[in-house]
Amino acid sequence: MGYVKTGILMAALTALFVGIGGLIGGQGGMVFALVLAGAMNLFSYWNSDRMVLAMHQAQEVDARTAPDLHALVAGLAREAGLPMPKVYLIEADQPNAFATGRNPDHAAVAATTGLMRALSREELAGVLAHELAHIKHRDTLIMTITATFAGAIAMLANFAFFFRGGDRNGMGLFGTLAMMILAPMAAGLVQMAISRSREYEADRIGAEICGRPLWLASALGKIEGLAQRIDNPAAERHPATAHMFIINPLHALPQDRLFASHPATENRIARLRKMAGQGKASGPERPLRPTVIPRVSRHEGPWR
Template sequence: MNTVKTWVLLAGLTALFGVVGYALGGTTGMVMALGFAAATNLFAFWNSDRLALSAHGAVEVDPRSAPDLVAMVGQLASRAGLPMPRVYVIESAQPNAFATGRNPANAAVAVSTGLLHALSREELAGVIAHELAHIRSRDTLLMTVTATVAGAISTLAQFGFMFGGRGGERTNPIVVIATALLAPIAAMIIQFAISRSREYEADRAGAEICGNPLWLASALAKIDQSARRIVNVEAERHPATAPLFIINPLTAGGVDNLFSTHPATENRIAALQDLARSGSGHPPAVGARRSPWGRSARTNPWR
């Protein structure tokens, strides 16, 4: 049901592109806008990973520069039945992470330096597993395309406002102004709705991949608290990429419902706790003290 809902919302975003074009330039404007939407989707399909990674200054790491991190990603990718994704680190004090790429063979996982310093190894495994779940379900392509289209709608609306909605058909200036104001908001609502519809499923699948829902639940609590007080400068500059992250990176992200990029963190944590109680995440024995990821959770091998 979530998949159907997601594609319906994406179709709505594309239709909104056509509505904006019609409001600004009549039938001709609508045709041109839909053509531009198709070109935008095609561009996003081939360049989605580069767009997101470059926007946040991500630096690729390898087994020599970050052996423990790369090894963990490799182990979890194997558990998820995925090829090894590229691994990137973002220089940001805010703990956060995202995945991108048009398919599992061209995927990348990016984590911030703040995340590496704030979480235990088990919690980090939960976060990476969540991102791998997005890759496996191909959410990464869908979310990057929607971010690109939503940004293009805003640009188109602003362009129409600046140039008076000129086209082959006369356009009411009030319609132009209303379109310029409302279209970006509508695009943002649709984009955020798509993002929220995928997070619960990625949490569930990520818990199964890492082996314990409580690891991800603990990580989400820590990330949410830090994201509220630590500014992610690049995310503020590129707000369209916010739905890609595991937790909303924008400092104004406390607004819920229609304008929230993610479900409420407490609801996600509660769902993961329910999953742990049901035993669906296949957690290790309660008495097990040794971390399956190697070193003790109290050490910080990422620096």
């Protein structure tokens, strides 16, 4: 169902782009905006992993520097049928994590030190499985495509003012100004809806990878509660990266509510509990493959 919803939302984004182009009245301007936005996002797609990791001052770790975390990611990656991603640690008190990379062969998983301290081994496995699910289903590519269209729509709306395409269609100055404001807002809402849809899918697939939906459900509850009390300064400085995290890291500034890229945590937990057969209308428990994850101590490696 998540894939169908994503497809419908992407179709809506495309229709919005074509419709605005028609209102402006110039196919050439529409193509130019799409090409320009595509070029900008193509650059971001190829370099986004390095840029985002640098923004959050993530440090790469390996089997020597963080043996427990590295082993846990390796075991889950094997279960998911994925190449071993690079593993990063972020020195931050707020518990959180994200995945990045243009495809499964060039992927990275990053976790904060706050996450390592706050979660049990099982809960951490659920979080890392969620991030591997994003990699497995190429959500970075999906979000790049939606960002391309959202950027192109914003450009088209600005073109409408400078070239006064609205005058040719009877929109006038006020109609053109309204389109300049409302069209990017509508594109942003659709883009955020797609992001929320991908979070639900990553929860579902991540639960299948780790084999225990309740591990992830428990982790989400803990992260949500702590993230609301602990600031993430790097995320506040770079709010456009908020959608990448497993839980929205923003809360310190009034404008943070504009970046509602995540579904309500209680809804995500309810779905996972239903998946585990503990929901109010859950039915039989979905068969999940057991995952062998290494027995590690929270007092070794990254937990130290």
